[in-house]
Amino acid sequence: xxxxxxxxxxxxxxxxxxxxxxxxxxxxxxxxxxxxxxxxxxxxxxxxxxxxxxxx
Amino acid sequence: xxxxxxxxxxxxxxxxxxxxxxxxxxxxxxxxxxxxxxxxxxxxxxxxxxxxxxxxxxxxxxxxxxxxxxxxxxxxxxxxxxxxxxxxxxxxxxxxxxxxxxxxxxxxxxxxxxxxxxxxxxxxxxxxxxx
Numbered sequence: 001x002x003x004x005x006x007x008x009x010x011x012x013x014x015x016x017x018x019x020x021x022x023x024x025x026x027x028x029x030x031x032x033x034x035x036x037x038x039x040x041x042x043x044x045x046x047x048x049x050x051x052x053x054x055x056x
Numbered sequence: 057x058x059x060x061x062x063x064x065x066x067x068x069x070x071x072x073x074x075x076x077x078x079x080x081x082x083x084x085x086x087x088x089x090x091x092x093x094x095x096x097x098x099x100x101x102x103x104x105x106x107x108x109x110x111x112x113x114x115x116x117x118x119x120x121x122x123x124x125x126x127x128x129x130x131x132x133x134x135x136x137x138x139x140x141x142x143x144x145x146x147x148x149x150x151x152x153x154x155x156x157x158x159x160x161x162x163x164x165x166x167x168x169x170x171x172x173x174x175x176x177x178x179x180x181x182x183x184x185x186x187x
Contacts, residue, residue: 021186025183029177034091041072
């Protein structure tokens with residue numbers, strides 16, 4: 001990924017046949033007074049148990 | 057502020073994602089926290105918020121009650137790619153090691169989250185690559 005950024009910075013067209021595109025994903029903090037919670041669930045095991053997680 | 061994990065028992069990936077949202081909404085209502093912003097990496101959850109997705113029947117009633125609460129609290133729900141939701145993802149993975157139907161709350165971030173939280177608080181982007 002570092003290499004990709006460098007080639008992007010110098011406007012070198014990259015010729016990797018594997019990497020089609022890369023986008024930036026950023027976590028954004030909430031505005032003052034608002035509470036943000038990021039959540040995720042996962043399923044695991046032979047009888048597919050669920051587990052959840054979240055961060056306030 | 058804090059983090060939580062829970063082992064929800066038998067659930068598909070879809071149901072687990074919805075359970076997470078339900079847990080959060082019920083907790084927020086209990087604590088009367090208004091203006092809640094929920095962010096999930098599941099588009100299905102976001103769609104369920106404006107009834108654009110079919111719900112698993114087991115969760116239907118609880119979900120509909122939650123929607124009433126959300127409207128009262130002024131909550132919103134948005135989508136983030138999973139690359140940006142690593143903290144919640146790590147917590148959900150951690151929840152797999154809990155005993156059935158138990159949950160855990162952290163008011164201080166546990167050590168396995170510190171680097172991820174630091175990364176996000178600096179506003180450093182994660183990369184989503186499509187090959």
